[in-house]
Amino acid sequence: xxxxxxxxxxxxxxxxxxxxxxxxxxxxxxxxxxxxxxxxxxxxxxxxxxxxxxxxxxxxxxxxxxxxxxxxxxxxxxxxxxxxxxxxxxxxxxxxxxxxxxxxxxxxxxxxxxxxxxxxxxxxxxxxxxxxxxxxxxxxxxxxxxxxxxxxxxxxxxxxxxxxxxxxxxxxxxxxxxxxxxxxxxxxxxxxxxxxxxxxxxxxxxxxxxxxxxxxxxxxxxxxxxxxxxxxxxxxxxxxxxxxxxxxxxxxxxxxxxxxxxxxxxxxxxxxxxxxxxxxxxxxxxxxxxxxxxxxxxxxxxxxxxxxxxxxxxxxxxxxxxxxxxxxxxxxxxxxxxxxxxxxxxxxxxxxxxxxxxxxxxxxxxxxxxxxxxxxxxxxxxxxxxxxxxxxxxxxxxxxxxxxxxxxxxxxxxxxxxxxxxxxxxxxxxxxxxxxxxxxxxxxxxxxxxxxxxxxxxxxxxxxxxxxxxxxxxxxxxxxxxxxxxxxxxxxxxxxxxxxxxxxxxxxxxxxxxxxxxxxxxxxxxxxxxxxxxxxxxxxxxxxxxxxxxxxxxxxxxxxxxxxxxxxxxxxxxxxxxxxxxxxxxxxxxxxxxx
Amino acid sequence: xxxxxxxxxxxxxxxxxxxxxxxxxxxxxxxxxxxxxxxxxxxxxxxxxxxxxxxxxxxxxxxxxxxxxxxxxxxxxxxxxxxxxxxxxxxxxxxxxxxxxxxxxxxxxxxxxxxxxxxxxxxxxxxxxxxxxxxxxxxxxxxxxxxxxxxxxxxxxxxxxxxxxxxxxxxxxxxxxxxxxxxxxxxxxxxxxxxxxxxxxxxxxxxxxxxxxxxxxxxxxxxxxxxxxxxxxxxxxxxxxxxxxxxxx
Numbered sequence: 001x002x003x004x005x006x007x008x009x010x011x012x013x014x015x016x017x018x019x020x021x022x023x024x025x026x027x028x029x030x031x032x033x034x035x036x037x038x039x040x041x042x043x044x045x046x047x048x049x050x051x052x053x054x055x056x057x058x059x060x061x062x063x064x065x066x067x068x069x070x071x072x073x074x075x076x077x078x079x080x081x082x083x084x085x086x087x088x089x090x091x092x093x094x095x096x097x098x099x100x101x102x103x104x105x106x107x108x109x110x111x112x113x114x115x116x117x118x119x120x121x122x123x124x125x126x127x128x129x130x131x132x133x134x135x136x137x138x139x140x141x142x143x144x145x146x147x148x149x150x151x152x153x154x155x156x157x158x159x160x161x162x163x164x165x166x167x168x169x170x171x172x173x174x175x176x177x178x179x180x181x182x183x184x185x186x187x188x189x190x191x192x193x194x195x196x197x198x199x200x201x202x203x204x205x206x207x208x209x210x211x212x213x214x215x216x217x218x219x220x221x222x223x224x225x226x227x228x229x230x231x232x233x234x235x236x237x238x239x240x241x242x243x244x245x246x247x248x249x250x251x252x253x254x255x256x257x258x259x260x261x262x263x264x265x266x267x268x269x270x271x272x273x274x275x276x277x278x279x280x281x282x283x284x285x286x287x288x289x290x291x292x293x294x295x296x297x298x299x300x301x302x303x304x305x306x307x308x309x310x311x312x313x314x315x316x317x318x319x320x321x322x323x324x325x326x327x328x329x330x331x332x333x334x335x336x337x338x339x340x341x342x343x344x345x346x347x348x349x350x351x352x353x354x355x356x357x358x359x360x361x362x363x364x365x366x367x368x369x370x371x372x373x374x375x376x377x378x379x380x381x382x383x384x385x386x387x388x389x390x391x392x393x394x395x396x397x398x399x400x401x402x403x404x405x406x407x408x409x410x411x412x413x414x415x416x417x418x419x420x421x422x423x424x425x426x427x428x429x430x431x432x433x434x435x436x437x438x439x440x441x442x443x444x445x446x447x448x449x450x451x452x453x454x455x456x457x458x459x460x461x462x463x464x465x466x467x468x469x470x471x472x473x474x475x476x477x478x479x480x481x482x483x484x485x486x487x488x489x490x491x492x493x494x495x496x497x498x499x500x501x502x503x504x505x506x507x508x509x510x511x512x513x514x515x516x517x518x519x520x521x522x523x524x525x526x527x528x529x530x531x532x533x534x535x536x537x538x539x540x541x542x543x544x545x546x547x548x549x550x551x552x553x554x555x556x557x558x559x560x561x562x563x564x565x566x567x568x569x570x571x572x573x574x575x576x577x578x579x580x581x582x583x584x585x586x587x588x589x590x591x592x593x594x595x
Numbered sequence: 596x597x598x599x600x601x602x603x604x605x606x607x608x609x610x611x612x613x614x615x616x617x618x619x620x621x622x623x624x625x626x627x628x629x630x631x632x633x634x635x636x637x638x639x640x641x642x643x644x645x646x647x648x649x650x651x652x653x654x655x656x657x658x659x660x661x662x663x664x665x666x667x668x669x670x671x672x673x674x675x676x677x678x679x680x681x682x683x684x685x686x687x688x689x690x691x692x693x694x695x696x697x698x699x700x701x702x703x704x705x706x707x708x709x710x711x712x713x714x715x716x717x718x719x720x721x722x723x724x725x726x727x728x729x730x731x732x733x734x735x736x737x738x739x740x741x742x743x744x745x746x747x748x749x750x751x752x753x754x755x756x757x758x759x760x761x762x763x764x765x766x767x768x769x770x771x772x773x774x775x776x777x778x779x780x781x782x783x784x785x786x787x788x789x790x791x792x793x794x795x796x797x798x799x800x801x802x803x804x805x806x807x808x809x810x811x812x813x814x815x816x817x818x819x820x821x822x823x824x825x826x827x828x829x830x831x832x833x834x835x836x837x838x839x840x841x842x843x844x
Contacts, residue, residue, distance in 0.1 A: 047780060550624040
């Protein structure tokens with residue numbers, strides 16, 4: 001059952017009620033981004049996504065991309081849709097006005113991105129990658145590089161890629177073999193093969209700007225010897241247009257489980273002309289600025305897919321007449337009851353709803369802090385925000401994509417056989433969601449990032465940026481009896497999270513495998529606790545507004561969902577703590593040969 | 596040439612409309628509201644005329660509650676130059692709307708007024724005609740094509756038998772049909788620009804118009820549920836039922 005309407009009311013709730021998106025308009029550079037403008041933009045973006053991108057989602061999946069002699073064609077309708085998207089100015093949303101951008105906050109971009117991914121994740125890959133390239137060049141490029149590339153990437157006439165992975169190395173980029181030989185004129189000749197390059201070749205833009213990790217001849221071993229290069233498909237011409245064809249070609253495209261309308265390319269660089277971006281051997285650092293943003297973006301993809309799965313499953317459950325409610329007919333006038341009367345169907349729908357809405361709240365929090373970390377005049381406040389974003393990035397990436405995949409699977413389950421066949425579009429969401437748990441660092445890598453890098457960083461300072469507001473909230477609400485049903489479970493889960501954190505810090509110090517064995521479960525525990533915090537904050541607002549007023553129904557639904565979350569999902573933190581406390585031994589005891 | 600377009604805030608066409616429990620009307624609380632789709636076509640046509648150099652300025656007018664500003668903003672984001680809101684919480688019926696528009700038009704002096712042929716909430720299909728009559732202007736309703744020729748306007752109308760082309764003398768009132776054009780999506784830069792475009796607020800009192808409803812709504816009900824179909828055994832039986840039960844032949 002393919003149906004999607006942009007969740008505008010939910011956006012308004014998380015942005016203006018749960019958090020204060022209005023505060024962004026106080027930040028220098030964001031004065032235009034008032035709540036009413038943000039709302040108007042979200043509404044128009046929603047329209048474009050619903051009416052232009054969504055109808056191409058299944059056809060794009062069925063048709064896929066075409067490869068012939070190094071040329072890649074996107075599925076029917078994608079060119080026109082991209083033109084509408086580009087001409088509407090959507091590629092330039094969060095770009096700097098100096099380069100033709102609209103200079104709007106990341107927060108807005110986050111939710112526009114969610115709608116794009118909800119309606120056509122494959123399509124979203126193309127502008128998404130371009131924006132990653134835009135960010136890397138704007139932060140690390142020379143003035144000349146910025147002048148050449150940023151206006152084109154902002155207005156979407158050119159697109160971008162990130163060329164990291166090679167056939168023998170993905171996660172471990174220290175093994176990269178692609179070479180960059182100085183050509184003597186300040187330029188470099190890039191030679192090597194990159195794989196899994198999203199949007200590496202396609203027919204949507206005049207030019208494609210590849211950002212490529214490669215090694216200089218004098219490069220030290222490992223990740224410290226990697227440099228970043230910009231290698232365009234067509235060399236920029238003197239007039240700002242395109243000049244000679246560069247030595248980079250698409251060798252083939254992958255045949256994938258999902259996101260079939262996104263061209264995933266093998267890119268062969270054969271003495272292609274490139275320019276160094278940033279300092280020699282500092283490519284990993286430059287790439288990381290791009291990757292952190294990309295990881296948040298992938299998290300948002302998970303959220304977007306989950307929303308579509310939920311809307312489809314909800315519509316199906318309300319319409320599918322089958323059997324009778326366990327207690328007797330709920331709708332005697334109908335030939336059968338809709339399946340939404342069944343506790344098990346409701347359990348699945350509520351699991352989707354409760355995880356999605358908490359994730360969206362977390363997304364709003366993360367996004368607003370990301371904007372604060374870049375624009376706030378007070379350096380201390382910027383640092384605080386940057387810490388929180390760094391801490392939450394692996395959680396947003398891994399948890400949201402797990403939520404996305406789980407929601408898509410539940411969507412199929414609710415629809416039964418009708419979810420499994422292609423006609424209704426639900427199984428596509430499962431296939432599309434699966435990649436989000438893999439790329440930009442698998443979810444296992446995200447868990448290691450959380451446990452191994454973010455927890456110990458600055459003696460636990462990042463962690464405090466999360467722990468302090470949560471403990472502060474629990475204390476503040478302690479006196480409010482009506483909040484007890486939300487605050488008590490939150491406090492319990494929070495206590496367990498602190499226990500788990502202490503365990504990992506101690507045991508992991510002695511044996512890194514202890515931290516590694518706990519990582520995935522710890523990330524989940526963290527995500528559930530953070531979600532509980534979001535639900536408790538939501539409940540605080542909803543309690544005040546659920547009694548009367550036009551919107552009372554909306555807030556009553558929030559309260560019911562918060563209660564479901566506290567009662568049915570949050571208790572998993574107890575078993576997760578038990579699992580974490582069992583240590584690494586059960587995982588590591590079996591000899592590798594015995595598997 | 597100055598153009599004036601009228602835009603109405605209505606329940607979004609995607610919303611499943613529900614009747615209020617007391618049958619006094621339809622539920623509009625907590626319901627997504629949008630610009631009447633026929634009015635979007637009116638705005639689009641005006642913007643195209645401006646892009647073609649035929650029109651010099653587009654004024655978007657809405658009448659009703661304060662939130663109608665959002666509807667005007669949508670028109671501004673599509674390309675209208677400025678807005679006028681005639682603000683009132685009173686129920687507005689087509690005659691009152693036509694009178695208010697007439698008052699605004701007398702102040703603004705546009706050469707052409709474009710409206711949707713009807714609004715998707717009450718489906719009245721009266722305002723444009725009433726307005727033309729009150730102004731004593733020519734009218735071209737249900738337009739599927741509009742062309743300015745000097746001081747005249749060629750309007751192709753969708754009528755029962757096909758298409759009818761009329762030549763009108765300007766100033767004139769045109770109401771739009773579905774096939775006139777396909778409205779654009781507002782671009783992001785234009786949404787931002789729309790914020791800076793001016794919207795003036797007037798009131799019915801200031802315009803000296805009495806908006807008291809002339810019609811009373813007795814009750815609003817959902818259409819009766821569709822009855823199950825009947826299978827007929829023969830053509831003869833079908834004819835018999837059409838003639839004697841349905842009484843359509």
